[in-house]
Amino acid sequence: MANFDIGSCDFCYEDNRILKRHYDKWGDHILDSCMHGCDSQLSDANRLSRGLWFSVLELKRLEVSYIDSLWHVICVDSQGKQFDRRLRRFNSESPESLKRAIEDCTSYIELSKLQLSIHYD
Known part of the structure; x- marks a missing residue:
C-alpha cells in the first residue's frame, strides 16, 4: 500500500x-x-514513474456532506501494486466520474492531485 x-x-x-x-x-x-x-x-x-495506468478494484463512498464527499478507493497499478486511498471530492461526484478520473492518471503524482482540499467558511 x-x-x-x-x-x-x-x-x-x-x-x-x-x-x-x-x-x-x-x-x-x-x-x-x-x-x-x-x-x-x-x-x-x-x-516517480510515468506511463502507469490504474485500475479501480473497489470504490465506496464513506461520507457525504453539503460540500464534499469522502471516498475509499482500492486500485492496482500497471506494475501489479495494489493500494488504497481515501479521496475527498465534491459531493456531486459520481462513482463513474471518479473511476474515470483515476483511470486517466498516468503517475502517482497525478493520482495524488485528485485529493481536493476544501476550505469551509
Missing part, C-alpha cells in the same frame, strides 16, 4: 515533494518535511 503523501515541505517550501508527516504528542498533525531530506533527489516526486 502507498504510505506517502505528496505536497509542499514546511522546511524548504518546495512543492511536489514526497513528505513525512510529523505529529505532536496528542496525535495532531503539526508539519510536513521531505521524506529523505530537503536536499535529496529521493524526496522529489517527479522521479
Whole structure:
C-alpha cells in the first residue's frame, strides 16, 4: 500500500515533494518535511514513474456532506501494486466520474492531485 503523501515541505517550501508527516504528542498533525531530506533527489516526486495506468478494484463512498464527499478507493497499478486511498471530492461526484478520473492518471503524482482540499467558511 502507498504510505506517502505528496505536497509542499514546511522546511524548504518546495512543492511536489514526497513528505513525512510529523505529529505532536496528542496525535495532531503539526508539519510536513521531505521524506529523505530537503536536499535529496529521493524526496522529489517527479522521479516517480510515468506511463502507469490504474485500475479501480473497489470504490465506496464513506461520507457525504453539503460540500464534499469522502471516498475509499482500492486500485492496482500497471506494475501489479495494489493500494488504497481515501479521496475527498465534491459531493456531486459520481462513482463513474471518479473511476474515470483515476483511470486517466498516468503517475502517482497525478493520482495524488485528485485529493481536493476544501476550505469551509
